[in-house]
Amino acid sequence: MLxxxxxxxxxxxxxxxxxxxxxxxxxxxxxLGRMEAKGFVASRQEDRAPxxxxxxxxxxxxxxxxxxxxxxxxxxxxxxALKPAEAK
Amino acid sequence: MPxxxxxxxxxxxxxxxxxxxxxxxxxxxxxxxxxxxxxxxRHHYAILRAFTGAIWFDISGDLLxxxxxxxxxxxxxxxxxxxxxxxxxxxxxxxxxRVSTLELDGPFIAHLTYYVFAICVVCVVTSSACxxxxxxxxxxxxx
Numbered sequence: 001m002l003x004x005x006x007x008x009x010x011x012x013x014x015x016x017x018x019x020x021x022x023x024x025x026x027x028x029x030x031x032l033g034r035m036e037a038k039g040f041v042a043s044r045q046e047d048r049a050p051x052x053x054x055x056x057x058x059x060x061x062x063x064x065x066x067x068x069x070x071x072x073x074x075x076x077x078x079x080x081a082l083k084p085a086e087a088k
Numbered sequence: 089m090p091x092x093x094x095x096x097x098x099x100x101x102x103x104x105x106x107x108x109x110x111x112x113x114x115x116x117x118x119x120x121x122x123x124x125x126x127x128x129x130r131h132h133y134a135i136l137r138a139f140t141g142a143i144w145f146d147i148s149g150d151l152l153x154x155x156x157x158x159x160x161x162x163x164x165x166x167x168x169x170x171x172x173x174x175x176x177x178x179x180x181x182x183x184x185x186r187v188s189t190l191e192l193d194g195p196f197i198a199h200l201t202y203y204v205f206a207i208c209v210v211c212v213v214t215s216s217a218c219x220x221x222x223x224x225x226x227x228x229x230x231x
Binding site: 012057 | 091095105106109110111112113114115116117119120121130133134136137138141142145
């Protein structure tokens with residue numbers, strides 16, 4: 001999710017579309033909400049034209065902390081991954 | 089607009105932050121998308137999942153908050169349980185004379201245990217409700 005957000009601010013449904021089926025629209029908002037509560041992403045409401053109806057959509061972007069956590073996770077994952085020679 | 093009534097309910101039962109971060113974006117994206125027959129049920133499902141997830145998020149957070157008031161909840165529960173147990177004995181027709189002649193056999197003990205357990209459960213619920221973080225129903229004009 002942080003990879004998808006790194007390139008640009010996105011809406012929840014944009015993330016679902018961009019993930020190619022890995023993210024589900026039923027769980028994306030709760031996940032994003034939890035990530036924002038933990039400081040991994042930040043969000044803002046979209047700028048709206050006066051008189052627009054409906055609730056304003058929310059745009060998400062990764063925080064510097066979120067990017068650090070993602071990089072650290074990548075390092076850990078690579079370090080723990082068994083290489084074919086080690087798996088024997 | 090689809091989702092308006094869910095938004096109204098959500099404002100009443102969810103914390104303001106949870107509503108803004110979890111339920112409101114789900115409704116907003118559904119309202120923004122052009123409605124098609126095929127996507128209609130997926131939209132409803134997405135809102136329902138977001139709503140249940142948000143409720144679970146709030147309840148788990150509230151329970152953690154309540155854990156800091158366990159002592160006070162325990163005292164309140166004990167006071168309430170004692171009161172209602174006494175009232176139960178009083179209104180069940182068991183005077184002090186009859187109580188002294190009761191046979192404390194298995195069925196009686198079982199019934200007594202059920203009653204006391206039920207009283208304690210109800211008292212825990214009502215005591216916890218006293219410390220439950222408040223919700224506010226806010227009327228907003230944006231929907």
